Amino acid sequence: MRIKLYELAGKDDRRFSPYCWRTRMALEHKGLEYETIPVRFTDKDAIAFSGQERVPVIRDGNNVISDSWAIAEYLESEYPTEAPLFSGEAGRGLTRFLNVWADRTLHAALIKLVIADILEHVDDADRDYFIESRSSFFGKPPAELQTRSKADLQAFTYALSTIKASLGMNDFLGGDAPTYGDYILFGAFAWARSISDFPLVPIDNPVHIWRERMLDLFDGMPRSAVAYDP
Numbered sequence: 001m002r003i004k005l006y007e008l009a010g011k012d013d014r015r016f017s018p019y020c021w022r023t024r025m026a027l028e029h030k031g032l033e034y035e036t037i038p039v040r041f042t043d044k045d046a047i048a049f050s051g052q053e054r055v056p057v058i059r060d061g062n063n064v065i066s067d068s069w070a071i072a073e074y075l076e077s078e079y080p081t082e083a084p085l086f087s088g089e090a091g092r093g094l095t096r097f098l099n100v101w102a103d104r105t106l107h108a109a110l111i112k113l114v115i116a117d118i119l120e121h122v123d124d125a126d127r128d129y130f131i132e133s134r135s136s137f138f139g140k141p142p143a144e145l146q147t148r149s150k151a152d153l154q155a156f157t158y159a160l161s162t163i164k165a166s167l168g169m170n171d172f173l174g175g176d177a178p179t180y181g182d183y184i185l186f187g188a189f190a191w192a193r194s195i196s197d198f199p200l201v202p203i204d205n206p207v208h209i210w211r212e213r214m215l216d217l218f219d220g221m222p223r224s225a226v227a228y229d230p
């Protein structure tokens with residue numbers, strides 16, 4: 001039976017969740033058959049069976065798993081003979097570090113640059129929910145948060161600087177081939193690309209060159225997603 005991936009979707013079937021992108025890339029990496037079920041922010045009933053309110057969620061036979069990190073660990077233990085996501089225990093530990101860094105540092109810097117653009121692409125039914133939930137979380141509405149001030153641009157560039165240095169040495173964070181760490185980082189860029197045409201990284205930057213490489217993986221599946229800069 002195919003795995004079901006419940007995935008955030010906006011207008012025009014835009015898939016714009018960084019966490020759902022991590023899971024989608026992990027499923028592709030393992031070569032597992034899956035189908036995606038689009039979910040809007042306010043479709044909480046559609047994922048109520050998972051006992052929580054966020055995507056991604058996967059249903060694999062009788063197993064239901066939520067949270068992109070828990071899903072990656074599940075796929076690795078349930079499908080050990082498929083391509084490894086972590087390359088062993090040390091790889092898993094270091095990737096866990098990257099997961100926390102991306103959630104806390106990279107996403108925190110990126111959201112300020114694109115949050116109002118997200119609003120343009122959420123489903124109409126989600127518009128009020130998005131404004132209210134994000135205004136409450138950040139203390140101001142999306143339009144006031146996305147000023148792209150010099151300080152906000154510098155914070156994003158600074159957050160990426162370590163990754164930039166690392167990607168200047170290897171094709172992928174995982175070395176010669178991508179591993180789950182690459183998918184964590186790519187989630188942020190797939191998210192931004194799906195809802196914003198703001199140029200985050202200069203085209204001669206190793207991060208941009210890596211992003212192009214990532215877009216070509218899996219027969220170009222990521223590149224063909226509804227997005228800017230196709």
Ligand SMILES: N[C@@H](CCC(=O)N[C@@H](CS)C(=O)NCC(=O)O)C(=O)O
Pocket residue numbers: 008016017018019020041053054055056066067068069133
């Ligand atoms: N730690 C979770 C975060 C998942 C998450 O925050 N997903 C967002 C979509 S990007 C969501 O479902 N938000 C629901 C909401 O804001 O109501 C993971 O890694 O999967």
